[in-house]
Amino acid sequence: MSGPVAPEARAKPSMRVAVQSLGRALRHKNYRLFFIGQSISLIGSWITRVATSWLVYRLEGSVLQLGLVGFAGQIPTFLIAPLAGVWVDRWNRHRVLVVTQILAMIQSALLAVLAFSGHVTIGRLIALAVFQGVINAFDLTARQAFVVEMVDKREDLPNAIALNSTMFNAARLIGPSIAGILIAAFGEAWCFAIDAVTYLAVIGTLLAMRLGQRAPHREHAGVFTELRAGVLYAAKFAPIRAILLLVAVASFLGMPYTVLMPVIVKTTLHGDAHTYGFLLAAAGLGALIGALRLASRKSVLGLGRVIVFSAGMFGLALVGFALSHTIWLSMVLLVVAGMSMITQLAASNTILQTIVDEDKRGRVMSLYTTAVFGAMPFGSMLAGVLADRIGTEKTILCGGIGCVVGALLFGRQLPEMRALVRPIYQRLGILPEVASGIETASELKQMQ
Numbered sequence: 001m002s003g004p005v006a007p008e009a010r011a012k013p014s015m016r017v018a019v020q021s022l023g024r025a026l027r028h029k030n031y032r033l034f035f036i037g038q039s040i041s042l043i044g045s046w047i048t049r050v051a052t053s054w055l056v057y058r059l060e061g062s063v064l065q066l067g068l069v070g071f072a073g074q075i076p077t078f079l080i081a082p083l084a085g086v087w088v089d090r091w092n093r094h095r096v097l098v099v100t101q102i103l104a105m106i107q108s109a110l111l112a113v114l115a116f117s118g119h120v121t122i123g124r125l126i127a128l129a130v131f132q133g134v135i136n137a138f139d140l141t142a143r144q145a146f147v148v149e150m151v152d153k154r155e156d157l158p159n160a161i162a163l164n165s166t167m168f169n170a171a172r173l174i175g176p177s178i179a180g181i182l183i184a185a186f187g188e189a190w191c192f193a194i195d196a197v198t199y200l201a202v203i204g205t206l207l208a209m210r211l212g213q214r215a216p217h218r219e220h221a222g223v224f225t226e227l228r229a230g231v232l233y234a235a236k237f238a239p240i241r242a243i244l245l246l247v248a249v250a251s252f253l254g255m256p257y258t259v260l261m262p263v264i265v266k267t268t269l270h271g272d273a274h275t276y277g278f279l280l281a282a283a284g285l286g287a288l289i290g291a292l293r294l295a296s297r298k299s300v301l302g303l304g305r306v307i308v309f310s311a312g313m314f315g316l317a318l319v320g321f322a323l324s325h326t327i328w329l330s331m332v333l334l335v336v337a338g339m340s341m342i343t344q345l346a347a348s349n350t351i352l353q354t355i356v357d358e359d360k361r362g363r364v365m366s367l368y369t370t371a372v373f374g375a376m377p378f379g380s381m382l383a384g385v386l387a388d389r390i391g392t393e394k395t396i397l398c399g400g401i402g403c404v405v406g407a408l409l410f411g412r413q414l415p416e417m418r419a420l421v422r423p424i425y426q427r428l429g430i431l432p433e434v435a436s437g438i439e440t441a442s443e444l445k446q447m448q
Helices: 007-022 029-060 063-090 093-117 122-150 154-185 188-207 223-236 238-254 257-268 273-295 303-323 327-355 358-390 392-428 441-447
Strands: none
Touching: 029 063, 029 093, 029 122, 029 154, 029 188, 063 093, 063 122, 063 223, 063 358, 093 122, 093 188, 122 154, 122 327, 122 358, 154 188, 154 273, 154 327, 223 238, 223 358, 238 303, 238 327, 238 358, 238 392, 257 273, 257 303, 257 358, 257 392, 273 327, 303 327, 303 392, 327 358, 327 392, 358 392
16 A cells, blocks of 8 residues: 655646646647737837837937827727627627738838838827827727637637736837847837737737637628627626626726826835836736736636636725835735736626627627726826825725725625626536536526
């Protein structure tokens, strides 16, 4: 008879399983192609984002102009994304993504041409930012809705969504670092040119995909009629409505801390540009950790509690950040904030993608896009006004408290939402044990 197994030996198989589960969506060829191409392209996008901000500030030396260019790039998503969702439900999502990536490549190429030729003006930068914002309204919506077509097994969908977040946040760590080196050595123009080239990677991988035929298109009503139907569908189904509202609260009240962070660095922490970079890196690192943790999950079960906990922790981390007067503590709190925020977003995205009706997927994901990206510019404007009236720290504090309240209200609705979602999970085979009558109700409650 063998002796007791050492703890290290017992840990190794579970560790291998965890590592394997992190990338199980990559077993699907189409998603693997997308992941490779998009990872390269996102690094280029972050290079351009940093280079654009640096160029605007170098040309004008104005924080107002910097905010104006940022607002111009974000507001089209808020205005157009809901309508884009209607068209994404009608059109071939794969083709939409190919077109949006080609247009985004053209936008970066135009930036490069203007920068190389010395014909850059704030007006032209704003126009190109609006152009990119319109592209994003379609691209973000189509990308969210397209994930389910790249992953053959529905149980791997949560992993794919979490890997998307991992990819985005890894690029957020790598891209700005490369941008800093390129700007110092060669200038902003080369940043834009390199970004344009990186789009070839994602366009190539999209064209290399082999996808099955989608269900034949049904007869469509008018665009606004279908938009109204999508909004009513989301508003009447409590789980979708509650998730979208909580995401909007976090984006509107919580995320503006990023806009106010330079003020905190200078006036509260008495730091400089290096301090600002360290804090940004801390938030990015936390987001990457959160995405990787979520990618290791094997099931959508329990994600409701994850949303409640992560939304509450995000708010508490912001409260702590507002009260902190030391750099190291602020960095720790931003790691928690970044990890919590991305966990909430990815978990919310996963549940929405799982429970939504296929013919309304584009419209619901467009509302998700609007809740995430459309609420941010308005929250940033409100935060700016409040910071001028009551102070930066109190503004971030109020935002954090608002996120905590939102999490508590969401938590109160969780039992009702579980009851509504459970039949959908059974129908999709996500709860096969329940479908076959093996699990008891009490055991199911423990799983969730």
